[in-house]
């Protein structure tokens with residue numbers, strides 16, 4: 269039987285217990301994502317003195333506060349730009365960013381796309397709850413068509429972002445999506461993302477019963493969590509059915525959200541390239557090149 | 560890049576001791592001399608030459624230059640770099656300065672040393688991109704929300720662009736606050752002779768790193784090792800596990816968003832750590848103040864025509880003087896109070912509709928006459944225009 273990886277086991281080691289209890293509501297998925305991160309960090313044996321957690325503003329962005337390590341809780345949407353500076357000043361640091369769908373792709377979209385394009389060596393853990401949780405359930409750029417938000421009281425008419433498609437198109441080195449209802453695959457994925465040189469991003473679908481579920485009639489917490497099981501599918505399975513399945517099977521899965529690793533490539537990261545540039549300039553100088 | 564300031568390499572890159580360069584470029588020189596190892600910027604007239612100069616020179620001294628996606632990202636990266644252990648800087652002009660305001664406040668609240676060069680142009684909005692102005696002086700003081708203390712220098716010539724950028728880094732490191740170099744399009748795009756100071760003549764201040772036992776360290780309170788309201792700096796990656804947030808926080812750095820005493824204590828400390836030192840920070844130039852009855856209170860570019868007007872008046876035997884504020888914020892109120900009791904009239908020429916004239920009036924408290932001498936539209940005052948204010952004196 270596989271070891272049961274409960275949060276409890278790692279609490280002493282990684283939690284900043286003075287910050288307890290958390291601000292999270294019952295049924296929130298943020299704690300599960302934190303768990304995945306702890307387990308990945310444990311298995312990688314990451315040096316917590318050399319790891320910095322960065323975030324913007326939102327419920328999800330509160331996660332660094334609960335981790336016993338350096339943390340920079342920045343302004344709404346800007347975490348990736350702050351993280352870029354930290355990494356520039358000290359490339360030896362591991363940088364893990366916690367951000368929300370609103371934080372990262374709403375107000376912070378520009379920083380996200382440029383960091384991915386530049387291939388900045390950071391890991392972005394994006395918690396997508398389809399809403400602006402902290403401020404009480406306003407419309408997020410990820411909100412499904414027709415969903416209700418306090419600022420879309422008659423149903424959302426905007427097309428939502430597919431964040432993973434966006435990251436893929438930008439050439440990010442590692443792109444994955446999971447839901448917090450999966451126990452083990454996400455841990456492995458977070459490990460891969462942290463180890464990856466260059467820009468890595470994992471999107472976690474995560475329930476917000478308070479601001480999203482309630483308003484969208486997704487039922488009680490248990491039912492709401494089940495929605496994620498019922499409406500997601502592993503990409504391998506999806507592809508198999510789409511290739512070999514019956515029409516009926518295809519019909520059943522065609523609108524499900526795909527989960528898995530969507531991109532895993534090796535493009536040189538920005539700071540790798542930058543170091544080469546600096547070396548090049550020094551050799552030129554040593555060869556007595558003109559200024 | 561892990562960076563170590565290398566004076567020989569810096570000098571090698573800067574070149575000759577005496578040069579004829581742009582004000583913007585002098586800010587680059589000042590940054591490099593001060594030990595700046597990270598620059599995040601976004602092009603904007605008339606500050607682009609700072610960004611371009613950094614792009615050319617910073618990699619050659621083994622620092623990191625990055626062109627960010629916008630000015631919000633620029634200042635964010637600069638603050639991040641500072642926590643990573645770098646001395647860091649950005650440069651911009653009005654529209655970019657406006658975009659930076661939220662994170663400017665974040666730097667204040669998190670006590671992050673960093674330098675912002677603002678080569679001012681006319682506004683509001685896009686204004687006159689290539690023309691100089693002094694319209695952002697109040698923005699530097701009040702532009703971000705909430706209570707805070709600004710530190711801002713205003714160079715009047717190209718040499719000062721270099722010298723004040725070095726000073727800005729030193730003040731930022733000492734007080735752990737963002738510091739603005741409020742240049743303007745006139746000085747930024749002016750070419751003048753500069754002398755690159757020798758290494759022995761440069762004063763370099765570094766933030767005091769946290770050194771005490773990690774369990775005893777308290778990150779956001781008076782220094783635990785010195786008599787100072789400025790806490791020692793727990794650089795990321797040195798094992799202090801510091802939580803840094805723009806939320807109101809207690810001494811340990813943890814959110815205290817619903818506690819009045821914590822907020823008052825924090826904001827009073829981060830403002831008074833600067834105002835307590837007003838006598839040490841104040842930096843003014845005094846011309847003919849011994850006998851002057853009419854005095855120009857000036858700063859930045861407008862000090863130049865004011866000085867000419869003063870000389871014209873002096874040649875005619877008029878008792879005119881000048882008090883030039885090299886450092887505008889925190890406001891050198893004691894100098895103004897002293898002056899007000901000794902003179903009949905203070906004239907404040909500014910390339911805006913009257914900004915610094917307001918704190919001048921506030922501290923004069925009716926003791927003498929205060930006259931605003933504004934000029935906007937991207938042209939400097941001409942000496943004879945300012946001389947007119949002296950006629951009949």
Ligand SMILES: Cc1ncc(C[n+]2csc(CCOP(=O)(O)OP(=O)(O)O)c2C)c(N)n1
Nearest residue numbers: 325326327328344368369370371400401402
């Ligand atoms: C500049 C700015 N605009 C607006 C806000 C208000 N605000 C705080 S959190 C938030 C939404 C966060 O949503 P998301 O990133 O999805 O995180 P969640 O709370 O859902 O985890 C907003 C709009 C702010 N703090 N700063």
